[in-house]
Amino acid sequence: MLKILKYSFFDLMRSRWSYVYFAFYLLLGTVLLFLNNDLSKAVITLMNVIIVLVPLIGTIFGVMYYYNSKEFTELLLAQPLKRSSIFLGQYLGVALSLSMSLILGLGTPFVFYGLFESSAIWDFSLLLVTGTFLTLIFTALAFNIALSNENKIKGFGYAILLWLFLAIIYDGLFLMTLIFFEEYPLDKLSLVGTMLNPIDLSRTLILLKLDISALLGYTGAVFKQFFGTSFGLIVSFVMLTVWVVLPVLRILFKSKRKDF
């Protein structure tokens, strides 16, 4: 598996898109720091960008890589390699190279700005950790979609829909449910609802860490009670891990039964 991972990783590292992605974060980080002059505010702005953009890039890159490397995959399948190591290696190659672009692209300007002397280092680290989790989750979901759809156009369509649903539509439905059932106690429901969407979960996690939960009103207090504790933090990370593990297991399951 490590060999496949190595080849996929270097293949991607040589591609133009990794550099574009890296350069984008580098630029974003630098511009935000110069315009804001305040680390905490820069972190919040970054969060808003990352929460939406990282899943989108992960999904698109995952689907694109799978379809583009179809030939490579077929070549590998005829070699004495396990299917699980071929697909796991490719998945990790994509996910890790994307995570690296994110971490290096954002990290570099912040390190130069003097992150290590600032108190925002934990907020910033949390941002990078959730960004990495989101990359792992959405690349895995993208691989699932691509594995189940021979047709490229369909695959891309479903991938975009998935992103749209989790990043935007889910919130809308969630909000409507809350308004509809406003006469009932909703704190449990909204907690569970947040847990079930990795994007919402990451956003809540960062917002609460940044101590601006007052903005969230009553639910914010409930959330603070839950996520603010180390128990809540652990549960959230377990949830994010589950969001990575389940799609990865399905990649393994699906690839074992597929014809090439």
Add this chain to the structure above:
Amino acid sequence: MVSIIGLHKKFGKNPVLSGLDLTINEGGIFAVLGPNGSGKTTLIKSILGMVIPNEGEIKVFGENVKNNSNYRHKIDYLPQIANFPSNLKVKELIRMIKDLRQNTSEDQHLVELFKLNPFLDKKLGTLSGGTKQKVNLVLTFMFDSPLIILDEPTTGLDPISLIRLKDLIQAEKAKGKTILITSHIMSFVEEVSDEIVFLLEGKIYFKGSISELKTKTNQPDFEHAIASILIDNHA
């Protein structure tokens, strides 16, 4: 060496292989023939484990193929359409496959044989179909495995390369290897193969030598013998 019992495979609702039994003994050149869509490639891909059968059992060297990858150490496979990752250089691809399987020095000899030296630093996406097929051949023949599977090996080759390929196949046969070939070029099949397996509608219609086929169909030459099978079954 290769034994297949009751192999069934459907793609969607379309049955491709329906209850195929085949035994291939060690040594010699076997040609798998059949009209388009008769399941030749599906059969080969099933042996390689790339296609998962719905039913049936395939054993290669006594090892069951299902959920196994180790037996592929003993197989060299030439895929039908040489689709390689286009942004890799020829040299890099050869090095990568060696890294993934095992080291060998046979590739230098083969590169020389097919005159691929000027292309080693070119990217695979820029090569012509015939040159890609030569790279494909190098990748297949550089390992010394007892079973060689060639899916349409003649595609795109010029006459000189074709002669070299035939020599190569004969040299491998002389080492006691088993070679499985599919091809639509009847003269090529007639020239190289010891035994043929004729697939029709997902089953084996005929298995035996070319002369046996000629007597069975009452035809003077191989090409007409094959044609007569097809006419009898489709007319």
